[in-house]
Amino acid sequence: MNNTTILLIRHGETAWNAVRRLQGHIDIPLNREGERQAAALARALAAEQLDAIVASDLQRAMQTAQAVAGLHAGLSLQTDARLRERAYGVFEGMLYQDIQQQYPDDFARWQARDVEAVMPAGGRVAESFHQFYDRAIGGLLAVAAGHAGQTVAVVAHGGVLECAYRAARGIQLDSPRDFQVKNASINRFTIVDGKLVLDSWGDVEHLALATMDDVI
Template sequence: MNQPTDILIIRHGQTAWNKLKRLQGHSDIPLNEEGRLQAVTLAEILRHEPLDAIFSSDLQRAYQTAYEIAKSHNLPVHTDKSLRERCYGICEGMLAEEIKKAYPKSYEAWYAADPDHFFPDGERKTESPRQFHYRALEAIRNVASRHCGERVAIITHFGVLETAYRAAQNIPLGTRCKMPVLNTSINRFRWRDGRLELLAWGEASHLEEARKPPVDYYKHF
């Protein structure tokens, strides 16, 4: 029997679109000033926590966050496209009210948690919640299987965290899944015997510290 893998799944720092509540998806939006400060503070909090590997979505908001943690652990960041957020097609960059006005049927399906609904395609082809769920869960499984008996960090997005939470809590697709997912919050899971277990959710005390920049903060950027 393989040893369990402990996994810290962490949402990226804040972006300008996060602040405005615009849907991001695969749109490659960088961290804003607050997000960069959150990433530096998060790295400091995790400095003394043993990590064997660091994985990240290839989108820059996740990579920029992961990079700060990797520097403090002298580890590389392994990027993985399968750890991206769900693709929302033409609705990326829009506010919820704009989606409601322009695509009312998609808006209704979105808030009804229809697992097989697709937003209209845009620059990129969209994914249904069901497709995304299995893609994200498989990405987590791949990381866990490569690091049996170790502790790893995955820096990713809201949707991937929702997938992990849903899987660990046995919440079926097609139902609303309500839980806070703050930028740079730390969420602890264990992969054991082919499934996720939730150990701790939403560690975010460091976000208060992020309001007080470290003395050498501006040396980072």
């Protein structure tokens, strides 16, 4: 059986990304820059032979994926809630600096990468990083299993991309994140024997090309 290829993409920029306000499950749309990034991403993937397009059911991911789907006739957008960002409880909607001031102990555990730590509940119950990792990787592998031997574009969130990178590279969950996860980046994985294998990471060349086109 042929292996499944996943083009794992982080959604375009939102206004909250730009000011470091934590989103989690709060449903924030793309800002103008994010819309530009999504359009550039769609053009970059226009010639890619895709069999399916799957996104988190949060609108910032769906908007980004819909731009890609718009240049692939016959492919409808599928959504999967397992691909959502981590749930951060009361932290959601807060600036990082305010979290540090108002919840210093919880913030310290978060920044120290305590993978079992759960933030205080807010409008939603929070997840530990370990719980989130299991959900995100399980969701990605389920998408791959549902499209065996195919090429699938999956649009998700920075945390999901981090989980995929750690899974593919065998990086411990409690180790510092020493790699970038960029908005509208293309990250290629192959699923081999039920495991993620990283083929390429952090492709954002299309965004630079788009900027040049805007100037011209």
